[in-house]
Amino acid sequence: MAPVVQIKDLHKIYDSGEIPVHAVRGVSLEIHRGEFLALMGSSGSGKSTLMNMLGALDRPTRGEYFLDGTDVSKLDKNDLADIRNQKLGFVFQGFNLLSRTTALENVELPLLYSKKRLSNKEMKERAMHCLDIVGLSKRSDHMPNQLSGGQQQRVAIARALVNEPQVLLADEPTGNLDSKTSIEVMGVFQKLNEQGITIVMVTHELDIAHYCKRDLILRDGVVVRDELVKDRSIAERELQRLAEAEAKAKLIGSPIPSA
Amino acid sequence: MMRFFVTVLMALRALRRNTMRSILTALGIIIGVGAVIAMVSIGNGAKAQVQNAIAGLGDNLIIVSPQSLNTGGVRGGAGTGVTLVPADADAIVADLQIGSNKVMSVSPYIGGGGFQVLANGLNWRPASLLGVGPDWPDIRSWRVADGNFFSEEDVKSAAKVAVLGKTTADTLFPEGNAIGQMIRIGSIPFKVIGLMDTKGFNNNQDQDDVVMLPYTSHMKRLTRRTNVSSIYVKARNEDVVDRVKQDLTDLLTQRRNGVIDFQVQDQAEIAALRNQATTTMTYLLGAIAGVSLLVGGIGIMNIMLVSVTERTREIGIRLALGAHGKDVLTQFLIEAILLSSMGGLLGVALGIGGSTIAGKYxxxxxxxxxxxxxIAVAFSSMVGVFFGFYPARKAASMDPIEALRYE
Structure with a gap:
């Protein structure tokens, strides 16, 4: 089967300053359906630039990028927008939900810009279905500021899923979350991946990368390591362990001695 | 189409999110349009009144009045000259009424007011005290209700007789026995010989609040003037009005040895002249409207620019999720148009309400x-398009990566 993402010798050079910055220097990569890839690297390694190009938000200076058979590197602005809408789903570090807009309406947003015309009812149904997948169907009428960080990120994941994308792109999705919520979000990703959804995730936390199947490390714009994750963490198990530890802490925890 | 409808809904939602700010933004347009509508309503009312007043003068009427007087380079209004005399009226009668039979009736006219009238132990200051000829009722199509109008004889002898309008008669003689009674104007007694029918209000003036004297009595006994304010001429029918005007001009020019110090106007010309003032006012209003809409439009542009900056992240999200630049442009443009056209509609309501209240008061x-x-609503929507375009284009041309990074 053809890889869903195929990159050949991708370069990105920023020309805006005095000295041109060569952010990505010849990355070649194939991602197959059902993969769960972690993209790691320190800041300045080029991982964000690579992610922007993968997300069709930016065009490479040189090289080829085939997404689901389409040569993305040659498309114009509006076609890129359609690619983002139809073939990609985005999850951001800062959630990026529209404020004062209900969870359901946030999830519907990509459908509004979809080329496929759906009736209001169909849109609502699909958005509800996606909220159901992330376990938030009961909170569909909540505003983002009425939801916790983890819940907001789950709404964002539902929004990314609503157009049934080929690849789900997550840019440090756990960066703004505490460790337990991070594991919960990773659990959602693992569940989606088991259902066959391809996920590419940028992170700089090693333990978070451990929930993925494949680990890619970038340094100075080139891939320095590309290997399968050994001893993969399973979110469900980790959460269980955490719950046990908490319960134990409560059992042993002695009351504050009175003076 | 569906996409457009959704965009309108999104724009409405965005405006509702900041209700107070939206109202304040539209306030410039609301006040501008409101002022224009109010002014136009009042101006139109005034215009209609003037036209009614002129139409109410009588049919096929031609008015000869002195040309305006120039005093040291200052041009007075029409009728400030003192060049028309009763002999002119006599000549018109002799030449055009008896001579060529084109004219039905002729009457000199002396206007004025401010005279105290005493009668029956009461005193009253009628709105006008006119000096006219015996043909006056015919010229003004005004019936005598009781008694008689004064005759040619009364004019010749400058008789001390008067005809009263309904309001004056009712005020001075509440019992209704005015005919045959004496009234005093200043120190001179006049005998009431007739009462006019009700004529009603015209141009906000009670036409029935009037005392009419033979013009000769007015001149000799009351004001000691030798000229008349104007001469009213009624043509035989509509077709000869132009002909009569020409004849009047020729006759009076001849009588003055070629000096033209008078003007001859028919009702249409008078109406046009009066309308000129209203038209000037309308242009002025248009200019004010333009300025206020411009200011309102700048207000909208300002707020839209603030809004675009404030919602940079939202724009980034929309673009990242697949919105085309066109979609974002439409969204912000529609917001601006909604602001301005709703402002226009509210302004129309304000203008109608305001002018109605002002009119009542x-x-x-x-x-x-x-x-x-x-026009006001359409124009204010256009203001929205014009001033909303720049901020909307600014939003649409954003780079999604930059916009998403914006804090």
Missing amino acids: AGWAVEPSTSAMV
Whole structure:
């Protein structure tokens, strides 16, 4: 089967300053359906630039990028927008939900810009279905500021899923979350991946990368390591362990001695 | 189409999110349009009143009045000259009425007011005290209700007789026995010989609040003047009006050895002259409207620019999720148009309400103009398009990566 993402010798050079910055220097990569890839690297390694190009938000200076058979590197602005809408789903570090807009309406947003015309009812149904997948169907009428960080990120994941994308792109999705919520979000990703959804995730936390199947490390714009994750963490198990530890802490925890 | 409808809904939602700010933003447009609608309504009312007044003068009427007087380079208004005399009226009668039979009736006219009238132990200051000829009722199509109008004889002898309008008669003689009674104007007694029918209000003036004397009596006994204010001429029918005007001009020019110090106007010309003032006012209003809409538009542009900056992240999200630049442009443009056209609609409501209240309070005639309303709303929407375009394009041309990174 053809890889869903195929990159050949991708370069990105920023020309805006005095000295041109060569952010990505010849990355070649194939991602197959059902993969769960972690993209790691320190800041300045080029991982964000690579992610922007993968997300069709930016065009490479040189090289080829085939997404689901389409040569993305040659498309114009509006076609890129359609690619983002139809073939990609985005999850951001800062959630990026529209404020004062209900969870359901946030999830519907990509459908509004979809080329496929759906009736209001169909849109609502699909958005509800996606909220159901992330376990938030009961909170569909909540505003983002009425939801916790983890819940907001789950709404964002539902929004990314609503157009049934080929690849789900997550840019440090756990960066703004505490460790337990991070594991919960990773659990959602693992569940989606088991259902066959391809996920590419940028992170700089090693333990978070451990929930993925494949680990890619970038340094100075080139891939320095590309290997399968050994001893993969399973979110469900980790959460269980955490719950046990908490319960134990409560059992042993002695009351504050009175003076 | 569906996409457009959704965009309108999104724009409405965005405006509702900041209700107070939206109202304040539209306030410039609301006040501008409101002022224009109110002014046009009042102006139209005034215009209609003037036209009614001129139409109410009588049919096929021609008015000869002295040319305006120039005093040291200052041009007075029409009728400030003192060059028309009763002999002119006599000549018109001799030449055009008896001579060529084109004219039905002729009457000199002396206007004025401010005379105290005493009668029956009461005193009253009628709105006008006119000096006219015996043909006056015919010229003004005004019936005598009781008694008689004064005759040619009364004019010749400068008789001390008077005819009263309904209001004056009712005020001075509440019992209704005016005919045959004496009234005093200043120190001179006049005998009431007739009462006029009700004529009603014209141009906010009670036409029935009037005392009419033979013009000769007015001149010799009351004011000691030798000229008349104007001469009213009634043509035989509509077709000869132009002909009569020419004849009047020729006759009076001849009588003055070629000096033209008078003007001859028919009702249409008088109406046109009076309308000129209203038209000037309308242009002025248009200019004010333009300025206020411009200011309102700048207000909208300002707020839209603030809004675009404030919602940079939202724009980034929309673009990242697949919105085309066109979608974002439409969204912000529609917001601007909604702001301005709703402002326009509210302004129309404000203008109608305001002018109605002002009209009630000040006693002005008010006539709202549908075309002015349509133009005002359409124009304010155009202001929205014009001033909303720049901020909207700024939003649409954002780079999604930059916009998403914006804090």
